[in-house]
Amino acid sequence: MGNCYHCGDVLPTPSILLDQKEFCCQGCANVYSLLNSNSLKDFYQFEKTPGTKPNKGRIDKFQFLDIPEIRARFVQYEDEKITRVKLSLPSIHCSSCIFLLENLTKINEHVLTSQVHFAKKEATIVFDRNCMKLSEIADLLQFIGYEPDFGRKVEVKGVKKTFLLKIGLAGFAFGSIMLWSAPDYVGITLDNLSFRNFTAYLSFIVSLPVFLYSASEYYVSAYKAIRSKSINLDVPITMGILALYAQSTYQIFNQQGPGYMDSFAGFIFFLLIGKWFQNRTYQSLSFDRDYSSYFPVAIHRFTTYGTEIIPIEQLKQGDHIQIRNEEIIPCDSYLISEEAQIDFSFVTGESALVTKKKGDLIYAGGKLIGLSIELAVKSETNRSHLTQLWNETKNKKESNKLVRYQDRISRFFLIILIIVALLSGIAWAFIDPTKIMTVIVSILIVACPCALALSSPFTLGNTLSVLGKNGLYLKNTTVVEALSEITTIVFDKTGTLTDPMSHKVHFSDVQMSDELWNILKALSSHSTHPLSQLIHKQLTDKNQKIKLNHFIEHKGKGIEARFNGHHYQLGSSTFVGNEVPIIENGTVFFTQDGEIQQKIHVQSSFRASVTSVLSQLTDKKIFVLSGDDSTDLPELIALGFKSDHCFFRQEPKDKADFIASRQKLGEKVLMLGDGLNDVGAMGTANVGIALSEDMFRFTPSSDAILDAKHFHLLASFFHVSSYAKIVLQICLGFSITYNLIGLSFAISATLAPIVAAILMPISSITVVFLSSSLIHFKYWRGIE
Amino acid sequence: MGMIYLMLIVSLCIAAFFLMFFLWATKNGQFDDDYTPSVRMLFEDEPKLKDE
Numbered sequence: 021m022g023n024c025y026h027c028g029d030v031l032p033t034p035s036i037l038l039d040q041k042e043f044c045c046q047g048c049a050n051v052y053s054l055l056n057s058n059s060l061k062d063f064y065q066f067e068k069t070p071g072t073k074p075n076k077g078r079i080d081k082f083q084f085l086d087i088p089e090i091r092a093r094f095v096q097y098e099d100e101k102i103t104r105v106k107l108s109l110p111s112i113h114c115s116s117c118i119f120l121l122e123n124l125t126k127i128n129e130h131v132l133t134s135q136v137h138f139a140k141k142e143a144t145i146v147f148d149r150n151c152m153k154l155s156e157i158a159d160l161l162q163f164i165g166y167e168p169d170f171g172r173k174v175e176v177k178g179v180k181k182t183f184l185l186k187i188g189l190a191g192f193a194f195g196s197i198m199l200w201s202a203p204d205y206v207g208i209t210l211d212n213l214s215f216r217n218f219t220a221y222l223s224f225i226v227s228l229p230v231f232l233y234s235a236s237e238y239y240v241s242a243y244k245a246i247r248s249k250s251i252n253l254d255v256p257i258t259m260g261i262l263a264l265y266a267q268s269t270y271q272i273f274n275q276q277g278p279g280y281m282d283s284f285a286g287f288i289f290f291l292l293i294g295k296w297f298q299n300r301t302y303q304s305l306s307f308d309r310d311y312s313s314y315f316p317v318a319i320h321r322f323t324t325y326g327t328e329i330i331p332i333e334q335l336k337q338g339d340h341i342q343i344r345n346e347e348i349i350p351c352d353s354y355l356i357s358e359e360a361q362i363d364f365s366f367v368t369g370e371s372a373l374v375t376k377k378k379g380d381l382i383y384a385g386g387k388l389i390g391l392s393i394e395l396a397v398k399s400e401t402n403r404s405h406l407t408q409l410w411n412e413t414k415n416k417k418e419s420n421k422l423v424r425y426q427d428r429i430s431r432f433f434l435i436i437l438i439i440v441a442l443l444s445g446i447a448w449a450f451i452d453p454t455k456i457m458t459v460i461v462s463i464l465i466v467a468c469p470c471a472l473a474l475s476s477p478f479t480l481g482n483t484l485s486v487l488g489k490n491g492l493y494l495k496n497t498t499v500v501e502a503l504s505e506i507t508t509i510v511f512d513k514t515g516t517l518t519d520p521m522s523h524k525v526h527f528s529d530v531q532m533s534d535e536l537w538n539i540l541k542a543l544s545s546h547s548t549h550p551l552s553q554l555i556h557k558q559l560t561d562k563n564q565k566i567k568l569n570h571f572i573e574h575k576g577k578g579i580e581a582r583f584n585g586h587h588y589q590l591g592s593s594t595f596v597g598n599e600v601p602i603i604e605n606g607t608v609f610f611t612q613d614g615e616i617q618q619k620i621h622v623q624s625s626f627r628a629s630v631t632s633v634l635s636q637l638t639d640k641k642i643f644v645l646s647g648d649d650s651t652d653l654p655e656l657i658a659l660g661f662k663s664d665h666c667f668f669r670q671e672p673k674d675k676a677d678f679i680a681s682r683q684k685l686g687e688k689v690l691m692l693g694d695g696l697n698d699v700g701a702m703g704t705a706n707v708g709i710a711l712s713e714d715m716f717r718f719t720p721s722s723d724a725i726l727d728a729k730h731f732h733l734l735a736s737f738f739h740v741s742s743y744a745k746i747v748l749q750i751c752l753g754f755s756i757t758y759n760l761i762g763l764s765f766a767i768s769a770t771l772a773p774i775v776a777a778i779l780m781p782i783s784s785i786t787v788v789f790l791s792s793s794l795i796h797f798k799y800w801r802g803i804e
Numbered sequence: 805m806g807m808i809y810l811m812l813i814v815s816l817c818i819a820a821f822f823l824m825f826f827l828w829a830t831k832n833g834q835f836d837d838d839y840t841p842s843v844r845m846l847f848e849d850e851p852k853l854k855d856e
Contacts, residue, residue, distance in 0.1 A: 062847070066846075115843040115846070118840055118843050118844065118847075119843075119847055122844065122847070135840075136840050137836070137837045137840060138837065138839045138840040138843070139837060139839055139840075140837075181831065181835075181836075184830045184835055185827060185830055188823060188826045188827060188830065189823070192819055192822075192823040192826075195819060196815075196816055196819050199815060200812055215808065215809075218809065218812075219812070222812075222816070226816075
């Protein structure tokens with residue numbers, strides 16, 4: 021079996037042949053012939069199978085882009101001839117993408133230039149505004165497989181730039197002050213007071229912008245933490261910074277010496293570099309398209325003449341609007357149509373569909389599943405309202421997760437620090453009361469946890485990039501920690517243990533009438549269930565443009581709809597009402613008014629690597645939760661699963677409940693699912709990993725996405741995360757040792773500037789070097 | 805001794821010059837995208853491939 025020349029998917033039978041190359045679908049073949057006819061064949065030279073399967077969208081999908089208000093959001097510049105827009109294209113993933121997108125002008129002459137920003141996955145496109153509409157640009161991009169994401173906020177301008185400015189300033193101050201402090205350290209200028217004072221004042225001037233500008237975010241963060249009565253690492257850091265700066269300024273203006281300004285500037289410099297590194301790792305791995313990418317931008321409103329498209333901000337109370345399948349309801353409104361099925365999983369976390377009847381109030385944020393409906397607007401809305409709704413659920417989930425290791429340590433750290441400072445203050449009151457202030461201030465200075473603050477972003481950031489190289493993309497660094505503590509793994513069966521790419525679909529009655537075939541195709545297109553999608557994929561030559569009515573999806577069971585007065589069902593044997601349930605797994609029935617028309621058997625095969633993965637996971641409890649019947653049990657046992665650890669006929673809610681019950685027993689649960697039907701379960705689990713055949717799909721409740729090609733590495737991911745935790749502890753050990761050495765100087769009131777100037781950079785550099793080298797040297801060949 | 809004051813000021817000026825240069829480059833967008841240009845360069849260097 022081969023792979024599609026364009027997108028790399030496994031080829032179906034029959035595949036589409038063109039130019040002696042095989043394609044998986046008409047979409048891919050279309051893109052190929054388009055590129056070919058515009059001499060852009062190079063696209064296939066840089067990477068193997070670089071394409072993204074183009075998404076078939078509605079024809080009028082991007083119409084809203086021609087509304088002036090919405091258009092203005094994306095337009096950067098415009099004159100009477102040209103328009104420049106910046107668009108977010110989430111499926112940019114390789115160098116061939118850059119090639120293709122930067123050569124858009126060869127495909128459509130009205131595109132004048134286009135430039136890609138790879139890391140941000142954005143393209144800036146300039147086009148002839150008299151010959152082309154923005155919606156046509158969007159159509160073109162969608163056609164070649166780069167559907168623009170209009171919900172996503174394009175560019176948070178300036179954040180990165182000001183950050184670099186801060187680093188630059190701190191680095192400049194650090195280097196300069198070090199330079200003229202050097203003679204002082206080796207004792208050359210002790211006899212020349214005027215030189216010493218001159219350099220001291222110079223240090224003060226140079227470090228002032230560092231104090232006021234570069235370090236400002238630490239003050240803000242510490243202030244926020246104290247106000248919300250939680251302690252983060254920025255609190256002791258800010259204490260250290262303030263003590264360091266105050267002490268040095270005092271010394272300089274009393275002409276007692278140059279103070280610790282070099283340590284101060286270096287300190288800020290290293291801290292900012294740590295933060296910069298952290299942001300960079302996030303940016304390069306960012307799959308976390310936030311919720312806003314789901315926001316509707318515009319909406320269909322009914323007018324006396326038909327429908328028009330307007331931005332959602334312009335909705336008024338009492339407007340009648342149309343919502344179509346899979347669209348988000350933008351505002352609180354009343355249902356005018358007879359019935360609607362709404363998925364509120366983004367708002368409530370519950371994945372079960374809610375049925376609403378005519379006249380019911382539907383709250384904003386739900387997603388319509390099924391046929392389009394008409395609504396009357398109750399209250400006006402804006403995007404921020406939706407953001408708020410969705411973020412509340414999200415935060416609820418985050419707070420349930422582990423408190424960060426580092427934050428736990430910093431609380432502990434701060435208490436110890438205060439105790440040590442107090443005790444030494446009391447001790448010095450008996451020895452030499454004049455030195456109390458010096459000692460307390462020096463303790464705050466040396467205890468400043470710079471190395472501690474660096475160890476976590478560097479260790480976990482490097483781990484994130486190692487995992488990312490091997491196909492596991494984590495949402496953030498806390499997941500590394502959670503991953504290392506997992507004791508129990510729960511697998512979903514369909515689509516996770518089985519390989520959706522290697523399914524075979526058998527139809528029992530090939531002689532069915534064309535109309536029924538078309539209905540079957542339309543019906544299967546509405547469901548996200550893996551079996552339904554497989555059936556849909558098989559029916560490439562059938563016409564799908566049939567308008568079904570009263571469409572309802574019963575999650576995990578089947579779908580039903582009406583057409584021309586007949587009632588159609590597609591689903592499991594119990595769903596279609598067989599009196600004697602035929603328990604044959606992967607068998608789906610298609611009925612017309614209760615009569616079985618078609619028995620479809622989908623033969624599933626397990627991923628080849630399941631057995632070897634299991635044999636590497638002997639230290640964990642393994643469960644399988646399947647929505648299907650238990651016919652696969654013998655096969656599962658043969659693969660190495662325990663029969664009493666496999667549960668069948670599980671509803672999405674059962675899965676979530678099961679995970680919650682294991683957590684009550686003190687287990688840390690990892691849920692591995694396909695991400696679409698396991699939203700609730702993955703949200704409940706300590707770590708929810710969505711297994712994805714196609715890396716550009718995204719599921720809101722998962723903590724990580726695993727590229728299905730790398731399923732066999734599952735056990736290795738646990739090793740990496742445990743190893744990362746050990747490295748983190750080693751680094752923490754080192755940084756605490758340095759702090760203790762510093763403390764011994766501080767407590768004995770002998771902390772000379774030179775000690776601080778040596779200790780501080782050395783501790784930071786050791787930690788950065790250790791964390792990066794320990795992780796990269798171990799895994800540079802791969803993680804197996 | 806006067807020399808050392810002079811050298812100090814000169815070194816500070818040189819450092820300040822580089823700082824200004826860095827700030828200018830940052831503001832100018834030189835560090836905005838550190839990946840795409842490296843790939844883009846390769847496309848233009850392989851015109852022969854296109855003729856095949």
